[in-house]
Structure formats: C-alpha cells, structure tokens
Amino acid sequence: TDGIVVAGGGLAAQRACETLRRAGHDGPIRVVCGEQHAPYDRPPLSKEFLAGELGPDELRYRPDDWYREQEVDLLLGERAARLDAHARRLALDGGAVLRYDRLLIATGSEPRRLPGVAGRDNVHELRTLADAQGLREAIAAGRRLAVVGAGFIGQEVAAGATRAGARVTIVEAAAAPLAAILGEELGGWFARLHREEGVEVLLSARIARLHGGRGVEAIELEDGRRIDCDAVVVGIGTQPATGWLAGSGLDPAGVLVDGAGRTVAPGVFAAGDASRPFDARLGVHLRTEHWEAAARQGAAAARAMLGLPVAASPAPSFWSDQHGVRIQYVGHAHGADGIEIDGDPGARDFTATFTASGRPVAALLVGRPHALPALRRRLEAHHDERTAA
Ligand code: FAD
CATH class of the missing domain: 3.30.390.30 (FAD/NAD-linked reductase, C-terminal dimerisation domain)
Known part of the structure; x- marks a missing residue:
C-alpha cells in the first residue's frame, strides 16, 4: 500500500496522525509540512510568543522522538503543488510525486493581502512562526506600530505589542471591531478595552494611501488623518490555503466535506481551516478557522479514514486573550x-x-x-x- 499522506503540517495534521496511531493504524504516514518546522501551536504566536514569554521550542506539539517512535515521516519545507485525485497522486513543488491510498488535505489558512504592500520591508502579517519572529523584532519598546484590521489577530497583536512597549494604533474600516460578528454595540466594548490600555483605536478608518519607500512611514486615511509608523501589521482576515487544488475537481475556495471530513473524491479527506464541513445544525457548509474545530476535525477525518464511527460535532467555540x-x-x-x-x-x-x-x-x-x-x-x-x- 502507498499509505496515508497528509498535505499540511499544522494542528489538524497532528491530531490526525495521533488518532491514526492510537486507533492502531500501522501503515506508512507521510506529512508534507510546508514550513521548516514540525507541527506547532499557532495561538500563542499572537499572545505569549509575541510578548516574549514563550520560545519557539515551547510551541511544538511533540518532540522529534515522537515522530520517530510513531513512524510518522515529516517532509519539512515541502509543499503540495498539484493533486491528481483520479490517479491518487500528490505532486510536490520540488518535483517529487507521492502516491497515496488515502489523503488528508490540511493546509490551513493564509492571510488576505492588503493591496499595495508587496515588497515593503516593514509590513508584517501573522500566520507562521517565521512571521511572528519577524514581528517580535519589529515591536521593540517605543516603536510605533500600526495594526490594520481589528479582527482577533489584529487585536491580540495590539495587546501583545503594547505589553512589549510599542505604541500601537489600530486602523479599522468598520464602525467597531468585530462589528460583522458581534454588532456595533458589543464591538464597541472591544474598542474601549484597547483604549483603556493605551492603544489608539481609529474606527471607520479607510486607507487612502501609504507613504514611504521600501518601508511604510505613514498611513494616510481617506478623511486626511495620518498615522506615522515604524512598522505595520496587516490582519484583515484569512482565506483557505487551497489554491494548489485548482484543476483537481475539489473546490480551491475551501474543500467541501461532510461531518467526518470526506470529500467527493475517493480516498480524499480534508480537515481544519482548509475545509468547509457540513454543519448539521445550520444545514450549510461552514469554514470555522478555529483551533478547537481544527483539532476535532483532524481526529474525525482520521477515524473516517479507518472506517470508524465519528461523533457529531459540538457547537463551535474559540477563545482570544487581550490585555x-x-x-x-x-x-x-x-x-x-x-x-x-x-x-x-x-x-x-x-x-x-x-x-x-x-x-x-x-x-x-x-x-x-x-x-x-x-x-x-x-x-x-x-x-x-x-x-x-
Ligand atoms: P494550520 O495550523 O494553519 O496548518 C496548516 C499548515 O500547512 C501550515 O504549517 C502551513 O504552512 C502548511 N501549508 C500550507 N499550504 C501548504 C502546502 N501547499 N503544502 C504543504 N503545507 C502547506 N484559534 C482559536 O480558536 N483561538 C485563538 O486564540 C487563536 N489564535 C490564533 C493566533 C494566530 C496568530 C493564528 C495564525 C491563528 C490562531 N487561531 C486561533 C486559529 C488556529 O490556530 C487555526 O484555526 C488552526 O491552526 C488551524 O489548524 P490547521 O491544521 O487547519 O491549519
């Protein structure tokens, strides 16, 4: 047999591997990890790691020994590039082709890009450990940080950077943080929280232009306000990291799966941020982008791969830590x-x-x-x- 291949080496991938081995699966497992790191925990990147309270090694889910003992083969720094679901082959961008018996798609999310910032030195986004290391260096005490987008990541960065001594301005296009999810009144509570902690929060703030050369020196808003800055963090949401599925017959806008992670392609499953599972409560496919869902879906897909029953999912939840x-x-x-x-x-x-x-x-x-x-x-x-x- 060609065994199980996992595309993506994050939380859903890790949980799938653990569940497969615990359930007694003893065939080959190969994990295509786009980053140079074994699977690690992302939530602390915008919290304890950013504030300098945790080091990179403390983010790892498991030490190297675990992968050796469990015979889980990590292909670090390799990326899934093309899927031929009919022939059950996954091509990597280095040229290798992996044949599989069953495939789990778990490539997660990628940040949405702000137009006009490509190639600027001091513009950061936050998805990976490498991103967080770059950002940590950029928020040394006293530096002026502009955070574009008051979603959960933007707000956590604002809180962590303030704690690390930076002077932070949040630039949010909506009338309140998280207004689309929580409404303006509750969203307004978040704006007050940040202001009480010394963060400047600019609402209904639309960016007109960025000043500076290789680095952004100031953000000018449509109403003429100007935010001088040493660094910029963009947190304007994510999209599924599934562009590589173009031409495979699976939806590159987030892979549609049932409650157990099964796609329409034989032997292909998907879990975590890259997937859009069917939500039996609401009767629609929904992408969740949260830790708890990715962990549960990774385990569920592993069970489904082995033909084991999968429990119904609970109401989704997530957490955030700010100030x-x-x-x-x-x-x-x-x-x-x-x-x-x-x-x-x-x-x-x-x-x-x-x-x-x-x-x-x-x-x-x-x-x-x-x-x-x-x-x-x-x-x-x-x-x-x-x-x-
Ligand atoms: P990921 O963890 O993103 O893993 C996917 C992996 O696949 C990545 O390593 C990626 O580099 C890799 N990859 C991508 N494309 C390819 C490719 N083509 N080939 C091979 N590999 C590829 N959730 C909460 O509930 N609470 C929080 O407080 C919270 N805080 C967060 C803070 C930050 C900074 C971030 C970034 C996320 C946070 N989340 C939080 C969300 C949570 O971390 C994600 O929902 C979870 O990591 C999703 O797991 P995943 O396995 O689907 O994807």
Missing part, C-alpha cells in the same frame, strides 16, 4: 434578534447571550474562563429542542 482578559465565543449569532447581557462590561466580567426568537444561539464570554461548558450545553439543549419541535 490579560480571556474572551470566548460559542455558537453562531447569524439570525439572532436579541442580546442579553449578564454581568458588568465595565469590570470586564460579563456574558452576552445572542437570542433568536427568545432562544440562545450564541454567547460571548468575557473574563469567565470556566463558564463555557455550561453555556455550550445550554445552546445545544435549546437547539435540540428546536429541531425536535
């Missing part, structure tokens, strides 16, 4: 028509529950790290009641 405050989110707020606040937003301790026709569908938790499991059960109970009705 020492734990923020969590669970469920889907789409279609919500009300918000109930419990607690004290001013004291950074509250739960905002999104409701649809009076039933909870999603919740934002601030400063309540232990409340998530109970909330998740509450959302799921209401959902089951609704689908049974």
Whole structure:
C-alpha cells in the first residue's frame, strides 16, 4: 500500500496522525509540512510568543522522538503543488510525486493581502512562526506600530505589542471591531478595552494611501488623518490555503466535506481551516478557522479514514486573550434578534447571550474562563429542542 499522506503540517495534521496511531493504524504516514518546522501551536504566536514569554521550542506539539517512535515521516519545507485525485497522486513543488491510498488535505489558512504592500520591508502579517519572529523584532519598546484590521489577530497583536512597549494604533474600516460578528454595540466594548490600555483605536478608518519607500512611514486615511509608523501589521482576515487544488475537481475556495471530513473524491479527506464541513445544525457548509474545530476535525477525518464511527460535532467555540482578559465565543449569532447581557462590561466580567426568537444561539464570554461548558450545553439543549419541535 502507498499509505496515508497528509498535505499540511499544522494542528489538524497532528491530531490526525495521533488518532491514526492510537486507533492502531500501522501503515506508512507521510506529512508534507510546508514550513521548516514540525507541527506547532499557532495561538500563542499572537499572545505569549509575541510578548516574549514563550520560545519557539515551547510551541511544538511533540518532540522529534515522537515522530520517530510513531513512524510518522515529516517532509519539512515541502509543499503540495498539484493533486491528481483520479490517479491518487500528490505532486510536490520540488518535483517529487507521492502516491497515496488515502489523503488528508490540511493546509490551513493564509492571510488576505492588503493591496499595495508587496515588497515593503516593514509590513508584517501573522500566520507562521517565521512571521511572528519577524514581528517580535519589529515591536521593540517605543516603536510605533500600526495594526490594520481589528479582527482577533489584529487585536491580540495590539495587546501583545503594547505589553512589549510599542505604541500601537489600530486602523479599522468598520464602525467597531468585530462589528460583522458581534454588532456595533458589543464591538464597541472591544474598542474601549484597547483604549483603556493605551492603544489608539481609529474606527471607520479607510486607507487612502501609504507613504514611504521600501518601508511604510505613514498611513494616510481617506478623511486626511495620518498615522506615522515604524512598522505595520496587516490582519484583515484569512482565506483557505487551497489554491494548489485548482484543476483537481475539489473546490480551491475551501474543500467541501461532510461531518467526518470526506470529500467527493475517493480516498480524499480534508480537515481544519482548509475545509468547509457540513454543519448539521445550520444545514450549510461552514469554514470555522478555529483551533478547537481544527483539532476535532483532524481526529474525525482520521477515524473516517479507518472506517470508524465519528461523533457529531459540538457547537463551535474559540477563545482570544487581550490585555490579560480571556474572551470566548460559542455558537453562531447569524439570525439572532436579541442580546442579553449578564454581568458588568465595565469590570470586564460579563456574558452576552445572542437570542433568536427568545432562544440562545450564541454567547460571548468575557473574563469567565470556566463558564463555557455550561453555556455550550445550554445552546445545544435549546437547539435540540428546536429541531425536535
Ligand atoms: P494550520 O495550523 O494553519 O496548518 C496548516 C499548515 O500547512 C501550515 O504549517 C502551513 O504552512 C502548511 N501549508 C500550507 N499550504 C501548504 C502546502 N501547499 N503544502 C504543504 N503545507 C502547506 N484559534 C482559536 O480558536 N483561538 C485563538 O486564540 C487563536 N489564535 C490564533 C493566533 C494566530 C496568530 C493564528 C495564525 C491563528 C490562531 N487561531 C486561533 C486559529 C488556529 O490556530 C487555526 O484555526 C488552526 O491552526 C488551524 O489548524 P490547521 O491544521 O487547519 O491549519
């Protein structure tokens, strides 16, 4: 047999390998890792690593010995370039062709690019350890950092860089951070949090032009405001890293899979940020881009590869840490028509529950790290009641 090949060496890949071995699979496993590193944990890149509290080795999921003992073959610095699903061959960009019996697509996400910044020296994005190392050097004490985009990554970078002594300005096009997900009122809470911690937050801020030569020296907004900066971080969202699937018959805009990671191509599975699994609760395919989902989907796809049963997925959730405050989110707020606040937003301790026709569908938790499991059960109970009705 040609064994199992995993394209991508991140969280979903790691969980798939562990699940395969634990379930007793003893055939060959090869992992095509686009980076020069064995699989490592990304969330700390914008948190503890950026703040200088963790080193690169502490991010690794497993030491080298583990891969040796488990006979998991890591192909570091190799990239999947083309898939022939019919012939079950995966071509790498170095020219090698891997034949597989089963393939897991787990190439994750890549940052969306801001137009006009290609080739500029001091513009950073944050997806990989190499990105984070470059950014860490750029945010030394006192330097002026402009953060474009107040999504979770942008806000975490703003918080981490402030802690590291940088002077940070957030430039956000919407009227509030995260307004598209949380609405303007709750999004406004995030703007206040950053301002209280010394971050300048510019909202409804549209970029007109970038000043400078090889490096960006200032960002000029459409309303004439000018942000002088030593470095820029762009955090304007991600897209699935699946462009290499063009021509394979699978969707390069995120691979459609069922609840167990199966694609329409025989023997091909997908998991994590690169995939769009079918969400049985909402009845649509949804890409999640969160740690918990990638971990669970990687394990689920591994079980499906071996023909083992796969449990239904729980309501999705993620977390973020900003200025020492734990923020969590669970469920889907789409279609919500009300918000109930419990607690004290001013004291950074509250739960905002999104409701649809009076039933909870999603919740934002601030400063309540232990409340998530109970909330998740509450959302799921209401959902089951609704689908049974
Ligand atoms: P990834 O972890 O992205 O792994 C994919 C791997 O495949 C990468 O190593 C990539 O280089 C490689 N690759 C790409 N293309 C190819 C190719 N063609 N061939 C071979 N290899 C390739 N989630 C949360 O829930 N909470 C958080 O607080 C949080 N913080 C985050 C902070 C940062 C800075 C980042 C970047 C992400 C954060 N996330 C967070 C998201 C979470 O890390 C991702 O959802 C998770 O890593 C997805 O796992 P994955 O295996 O699908 O993809």
